[in-house]
Amino acid sequence: MSTMSTMNNPFNPGSGTPPPYLAGREIHLNTFEKMLDSIEDGHIENLILSGLRGTGKTVLIEEFNKLCVKKGFLPIKRLQFTKKYCDPYEFVIALTYDIRTVIESFSKINFIKNKFMGAISYFKPKQIGIPNIFYYEPAYSSSKIPFEDYLKEYLIKNWKVFENSKFKGAMLLYDEFHTIYDVPRKKWFTLSDFLGVLNEVQKEGCKYFVVFSGLPHLQINIKKAKSYSERMYKILEIGNLSEKEAKLAIYNPLKKSQYKFSNSLIDLITKETGQYPYFIQFYGKEIINNTNKKSISVEDFQKIRAIIVKQLDIDFFDARMESLSEDEKKVIFAMSLFKNSDIPTDFIKTRTSIQRTSLSKYLGRLEEKGLIYNYKRGIYRFSVPLLKDYLIRKSTK
Numbered sequence: 001m002s003t004m005s006t007m008n009n010p011f012n013p014g015s016g017t018p019p020p021y022l023a024g025r026e027i028h029l030n031t032f033e034k035m036l037d038s039i040e041d042g043h044i045e046n047l048i049l050s051g052l053r054g055t056g057k058t059v060l061i062e063e064f065n066k067l068c069v070k071k072g073f074l075p076i077k078r079l080q081f082t083k084k085y086c087d088p089y090e091f092v093i094a095l096t097y098d099i100r101t102v103i104e105s106f107s108k109i110n111f112i113k114n115k116f117m118g119a120i121s122y123f124k125p126k127q128i129g130i131p132n133i134f135y136y137e138p139a140y141s142s143s144k145i146p147f148e149d150y151l152k153e154y155l156i157k158n159w160k161v162f163e164n165s166k167f168k169g170a171m172l173l174y175d176e177f178h179t180i181y182d183v184p185r186k187k188w189f190t191l192s193d194f195l196g197v198l199n200e201v202q203k204e205g206c207k208y209f210v211v212f213s214g215l216p217h218l219q220i221n222i223k224k225a226k227s228y229s230e231r232m233y234k235i236l237e238i239g240n241l242s243e244k245e246a247k248l249a250i251y252n253p254l255k256k257s258q259y260k261f262s263n264s265l266i267d268l269i270t271k272e273t274g275q276y277p278y279f280i281q282f283y284g285k286e287i288i289n290n291t292n293k294k295s296i297s298v299e300d301f302q303k304i305r306a307i308i309v310k311q312l313d314i315d316f317f318d319a320r321m322e323s324l325s326e327d328e329k330k331v332i333f334a335m336s337l338f339k340n341s342d343i344p345t346d347f348i349k350t351r352t353s354i355q356r357t358s359l360s361k362y363l364g365r366l367e368e369k370g371l372i373y374n375y376k377r378g379i380y381r382f383s384v385p386l387l388k389d390y391l392i393r394k395s396t397k
């Protein structure tokens with residue numbers, strides 16, 4: 001690889017990595033800003049941000065974080081939820097840690113502003129020794145207090161901290177939240193209890209608000225947990241870019257670099273990536289890294305296309321497949337054979353000859369691993385863009 005091919009590469013693929021140009025997300029940013037304005041006017045607003053892998057949900061959460069700060073709301077952010085937090089005890093650890101951390105952060109800023117020097121003292125329950133700010137955090141024990149009662153008391157008692165600090169509200173920004181769901185066999189009802197408590201404390205005037213971000217089955221999890229959730233949350237879906245937006249996501253970063261792609265190459269990248277933000281960044285970066293030119297054409301790309309596709313498989317798809325059992329692989333390869341995006345369970349059953357009970361188990365595991373989701377009764381879809389193309393490539397080798 002030449003030195004020239006790595007200089008000033010304007011493309012930056014990654015998990016939640018900000019793109020050099022945020023294309024096609026104006027409506028999402030405007031919706032969130034209007035939501036903050038509505039809260040300031042006294043309304044209760046919450047948001048579900050739903051979309052496939054690689055659509056830029058985490059990037060948007062970071063942009064929402066900036067808007068919160070700009071408009072006087074305190075963001076409380078967690079980007080890496082996992083199914084571990086379905087356990088109420090683990091969920092409490094995460095929630096209280098995040099809130100304690102932001103309180104300590106803005107409290108220290110107040111210390112400096114007020115030229116007040118002194119140590120922060122902790123008691124049981126914990127208190128931060130700043131005038132008018134007392135932080136409450138008793139230990140959680142499921143044997144002593146129901147999970148929902150602990151949450152409600154914790155949030156209500158700590159609202160005074162945020163109220164006295166003059167923030168307009170506390171905004172919980174939770175990414176990968178599709179991994180949180182109720183587990184009745186373990187008597188874990190973390191999601192339904194949390195949703196119920198949020199509803200109660202909001203009605204009591206505590207200005208905690210939430211953005212839940214995740215894969216499409218996030219909406220289904222929330223609806224299953226609380227039937228009234230559709231009245232609590234605005235749904236904001238995030239998908240691939242329009243053709244125009246996708247081309248701008250390629251063209252605008254190039255304008256600030258030493259590289260130039262031909263118009264026909266930009267058209268081809270737009271088509272091959274399905275107009276998904278992550279894949280646009282990936283293709284752009286790899287095209288530059290694998291050529292020795294500043295001005296790059298379709299012909300140049302075709303010479304290295306196989307290298308780029310192989311690298312995409314290694315970086316993005318192979319690790320996901322390695323986590324699957326042989327039976328799960330059998331199911332997902334069968335799904336790739338269906339011609340449309342809405343894949344019927346009956347088709348998968350016929351192709352695999354797996355009994356319905358076992359098939360449901362494997363489909364559930366694939367959903368837990370973020371590769372598919374139950375779009376509606378008896379119908380599944382892929383959660384990962386271009387996964388079907390990858391599976392077809394692998395099955396024909």
